[in-house]
Amino acid sequence: MQTNKRPPASVLFIFGGSGDLNYRKLTPALYNLFLDSWMPEQFAIAGIGRSAYTDDAYHGHLLEGVTKFSRRKGKQNGHWAEFSQHVSYLQMDGDDAAAYHKITDLVKQKEEEWGIHPNVIFYLAVAPQLVPSIATKLGALKICSEKSTTRIVVEKPFGHNLESAHDLNVLLSSMFAEEQIFRIDHYLGKETVQNILALRFANALFEPLWNRNYIDHIQITAAESVGLEGRGGYFEHAGALRDMVQNHILQILCMIAMEPPVSFDANEIRNKKVDVLNAIRRITKEQVHDFAVRGQYSGGWKKGEKVVGYRQEEGVDPHSHIDTFAAVKFYIDNWRWQGVPIYVRTGKYLNQKATNITLQFKSAPHYAFPTESAESWHSNRLTISIQPGMDISIRFQAKRPGQTMELDPVDMTFDYDEVAGEHAPEAYETLLLDVMEGNATLFMRNDQVDAAWKVITPILETWEGRSPQDFPNYAPDSWGPDGADALLARDGHTWINLPPAL
Numbered sequence: 001m002q003t004n005k006r007p008p009a010s011v012l013f014i015f016g017g018s019g020d021l022n023y024r025k026l027t028p029a030l031y032n033l034f035l036d037s038w039m040p041e042q043f044a045i046a047g048i049g050r051s052a053y054t055d056d057a058y059h060g061h062l063l064e065g066v067t068k069f070s071r072r073k074g075k076q077n078g079h080w081a082e083f084s085q086h087v088s089y090l091q092m093d094g095d096d097a098a099a100y101h102k103i104t105d106l107v108k109q110k111e112e113e114w115g116i117h118p119n120v121i122f123y124l125a126v127a128p129q130l131v132p133s134i135a136t137k138l139g140a141l142k143i144c145s146e147k148s149t150t151r152i153v154v155e156k157p158f159g160h161n162l163e164s165a166h167d168l169n170v171l172l173s174s175m176f177a178e179e180q181i182f183r184i185d186h187y188l189g190k191e192t193v194q195n196i197l198a199l200r201f202a203n204a205l206f207e208p209l210w211n212r213n214y215i216d217h218i219q220i221t222a223a224e225s226v227g228l229e230g231r232g233g234y235f236e237h238a239g240a241l242r243d244m245v246q247n248h249i250l251q252i253l254c255m256i257a258m259e260p261p262v263s264f265d266a267n268e269i270r271n272k273k274v275d276v277l278n279a280i281r282r283i284t285k286e287q288v289h290d291f292a293v294r295g296q297y298s299g300g301w302k303k304g305e306k307v308v309g310y311r312q313e314e315g316v317d318p319h320s321h322i323d324t325f326a327a328v329k330f331y332i333d334n335w336r337w338q339g340v341p342i343y344v345r346t347g348k349y350l351n352q353k354a355t356n357i358t359l360q361f362k363s364a365p366h367y368a369f370p371t372e373s374a375e376s377w378h379s380n381r382l383t384i385s386i387q388p389g390m391d392i393s394i395r396f397q398a399k400r401p402g403q404t405m406e407l408d409p410v411d412m413t414f415d416y417d418e419v420a421g422e423h424a425p426e427a428y429e430t431l432l433l434d435v436m437e438g439n440a441t442l443f444m445r446n447d448q449v450d451a452a453w454k455v456i457t458p459i460l461e462t463w464e465g466r467s468p469q470d471f472p473n474y475a476p477d478s479w480g481p482d483g484a485d486a487l488l489a490r491d492g493h494t495w496i497n498l499p500p501a502l
């Protein structure tokens with residue numbers, strides 16, 4: 001067993017304990033922390049939801065999620081019985097103020113049992129529209145005034161739009177101190193996302209090239225091969241732009257585009273990131289059509305299996321206009337990035353699960369070799385694969401072995417997986433540990449959230465006010481609607497679809 005410096009005794013309440021996020025990510029992460037001896041010596045976890053579960057049925061449900069989704073894929077389920085003794089289920093409606101005594105009762109019980117006052121963490125893994133109601137009721141509890149030990153974690157999207165995010169910040173600040181509020185974006189906890197900072201700022205090699213003089217354009221893809229996974233109720237109020245671009249993709253963009261930080265102090269990094277968001281050129285409503293493309297999947301075949309279209313999914317309006325795909329072209333109006341287009345895209349039921357970033361370098365100024373194809377001119381690129389492959393790859397031209405001077409593009413790859421393997425913690429492991437330790441470095445500050453909403457507001461408002469005429473407009477297993485290809489083609493570019501990770 002490792003001997004880790006474990007966080008203090010903690011009671012963790014998960015609102016949305018019966019939901020998908022807890023099933024797929026939170027409980028597998030907590031169980032991995034337990035297996036790796038990172039959980040506190042004394043801890044209790046209570047899942048909260050309106051659905052009915054006995055503790056036993058709840059444990060069985062969560063174990064299924066751990067087996068399917070944990071990085072260990074159920075290899076060490078032998079310790080589950082020990083872990084699950086710490087886990088219970090509280091059936092309650094978050095809107096029902098009278099039910100909140102169940103929370104204070106559990107904290108009191110643990111205080112008496114452990115003989116100390118523990119950390120109390122409220123994790124709001126629920127849709128954004130529920131957050132104000134739950135937060136208000138929590139704020140009324142006496143334990144929430146314990147600034148150093150009580151924390152509230154709010155999932156993305158933070159608010160539903162700029163206005164509601166702002167209101168939510170005001171509401172939370174009226175009840176909690178800033179150091180108690182953890183606005184989570186799990187992409188910031190991914191090892192490969194954190195490694196972007198190491199790549200850029202620990203190596204003198206790349207930074208001189210990292211600007212408009214050498215970079216032609218940037219692509220960020222966060223493609224998902226899964227569909228809705230039963231989350232129609234949530235997704236109908238979200239859509240891909242709100243679900244993925246406003247948060248995860250813009251955060252990745254910030255890490256790629258930010259200026260070098262002076263230190264790794266949490267606020268220094270956040271300041272540099274917010275500078276990027278503030279410098280992103282505002283797309284006017286009239287320009288949305290030229291800068292953004294939305295899509296919605298139809299029914300069809302997904303890896304040999306017949307699947308229904310978005311509008312036929314459970315909990316979805318049969319005439320829904322919600323986007324399950326979004327692609328946007330951004331410009332950053334600052335010295336470093338002037339004129340460099342940054343194309344981002346995300347979608348459900350795409351051809352593969354792949355999150356990656358490509359920096360396409362400009363062509364060599366003069367090409368003295370026999371030219372075989374346009375590709376030879378544009379061969380220099382750096383690709384950072386975030387998941388499922390975890391690698392950094394540089395493409396350059398090399399001489400093809402033989403008597404003639406012919407060239408081929410080749411890739412030089414650093415495989416992060418080889419170094420980390422299954423030991424690389426999942427994002428939620430890192431972030432949940434940080435919450436228990438009270439470390440907010442990898443969490444969002446309120447001005448970052450506002451700035452990100454400002455970037456996408458014109459697109460959201462235009463899409464909400466104008467019905468798409470062509471939905472559904474892409475088939476499962478494709479790379480999205482034709483419009484997404486046209487977005488790049490207009491600039492003489494094409495999306496780089498990497499081969500699937502092995």
Ligand SMILES: NC(=O)C1=CN([C@@H]2O[C@H](COP(=O)(O)OP(=O)(O)OC[C@H]3O[C@@H](n4cnc5c(N)ncnc54)[C@H](OP(=O)(O)O)[C@@H]3O)[C@@H](O)[C@H]2O)C=CC1
Nearest residue numbers: 016017018019020021049050051093094125126155156157
């Ligand atoms: N799923 C994922 O992979 C990820 C999700 N997220 C974020 O997590 C949040 C939740 O998403 P997800 O888990 O997918 O959504 P789900 O729809 O799967 O879960 C919603 C949860 O909210 C609970 N809930 C709804 N109404 C109430 C209520 N009145 N009182 C108490 N509980 C209630 C539901 O429980 P019940 O019906 O039993 O009441 C359920 O547990 C979203 O903000 C999403 O953006 C973030 C990253 C990844």
Ligand SMILES: O=C1O[C@H](COP(=O)(O)O)[C@@H](O)[C@H](O)[C@H]1O
Nearest residue numbers: 156186224226243244248355387
């Ligand atoms: O936040 C979300 O992220 C997941 C994708 O997360 P990943 O770590 O598997 O890439 C996405 O499926 C979900 O819709 C969204 O809410």
